[in-house]
Amino acid sequence: MGGSEFYRPATLLSNRHSAGRTFHVIVDELISVASFPVHLSVAMSASGVCATCLLVSGVATPSEVVLYFTLGTMGGVTPDVDAEGSTPLRISFEMLSLLGASLFMFSLGSNLSVLELCLVWLMVFFSLRYGLFHAFHRLTVHRGVFHTIPAAFFCGFLTATIAHRLGGMGALQAWIAGAFVTFGYLVHLILDEIYSINLYGAQMKRSFGTAFKIFAPRSPMASLLLYVALFVFWQFTPDTRTFVATFTSVQFWQHIETRLIPHNGWVRNLRLVDTQKQ
Numbered sequence: 001m002g003g004s005e006f007y008r009p010a011t012l013l014s015n016r017h018s019a020g021r022t023f024h025v026i027v028d029e030l031i032s033v034a035s036f037p038v039h040l041s042v043a044m045s046a047s048g049v050c051a052t053c054l055l056v057s058g059v060a061t062p063s064e065v066v067l068y069f070t071l072g073t074m075g076g077v078t079p080d081v082d083a084e085g086s087t088p089l090r091i092s093f094e095m096l097s098l099l100g101a102s103l104f105m106f107s108l109g110s111n112l113s114v115l116e117l118c119l120v121w122l123m124v125f126f127s128l129r130y131g132l133f134h135a136f137h138r139l140t141v142h143r144g145v146f147h148t149i150p151a152a153f154f155c156g157f158l159t160a161t162i163a164h165r166l167g168g169m170g171a172l173q174a175w176i177a178g179a180f181v182t183f184g185y186l187v188h189l190i191l192d193e194i195y196s197i198n199l200y201g202a203q204m205k206r207s208f209g210t211a212f213k214i215f216a217p218r219s220p221m222a223s224l225l226l227y228v229a230l231f232v233f234w235q236f237t238p239d240t241r242t243f244v245a246t247f248t249s250v251q252f253w254q255h256i257e258t259r260l261i262p263h264n265g266w267v268r269n270l271r272l273v274d275t276q277k278q
């Protein structure tokens with residue numbers, strides 16, 4: 001009895017210590033996680049630069065560039081779909097469901113009436129938004145299997161396959177679409193890791209190594225399944241030859257190099273266009 005009286009202050013002291021530590025960990029965790037607006041703006045900027053390169057090199061048309069830019073931006077917010085009840089989660093779900101439903105509807109083409117197409121769109125949208133993603137959310141842990149490099153490639157493969165097989169896009173365009181999703185996704189993972197480095201104290205935060213990884217230790221089974229899915233989906237992806245040939249060609253990189261900075265004076269070409277119009 002006397003012993004318990006003796007130990008009480010020590011227990012209180014340790015409780016206060018652990019409360020302080022918990023608070024410190026929570027603050028640390030909040031600062032170490034890049035917020036949704038940060039992810040959105042970085043993904044938009046990175047995708048915008050890459051899409052512009054495709055436009056100036058003549059690989060993509062202006063309308064294709066808009067699609068690639070949108071897909072890259074979406075890839076940049078997708079890894080946080082496993083975050084607990086957050087705004088990015090809701091927005092990501094809605095964006096992905098909208099895109100999925102629209103692509104499916106477009107793939108059906110002109111064989112159905114407008115009313116039937118609208119009903120198909122609604123059915124796909126609601127089953128994605130409240131069915132599939134809800135199940136995903138229940139089954140996943142944050143920074144688990146979605147915050148891995150294979151997940152980035154899986155989303156790219158999935159996009160390329162859907163764009164080619166359902167969206168009717170050519171192999172090159174479908175692969176560029178997939179590459180933009182993977183690129184945006186990887187930018188997100190790298191950004192999360194950058195945020196987990198405490199630049200002032202030059203030390204790693206607790207979350208370091210939880211974003212950019214090849215395997216999710218907390219979800220070993222899901223990670224294994226992801227690799228299996230990656231292998232299976234590879235069989236359905238479009239032909240890679242034109243994609244590889246385009247981006248390994250010397251002409252493409254020379255084109256980018258020559259158009260990187262203005263050679264005839266700033267905005268001179270813009271003035272030329274205006275003169276021609278008059």
Ligand SMILES: [Zn+2]
Nearest residue numbers: 079080188192
């Ligand atoms: Zn994240």
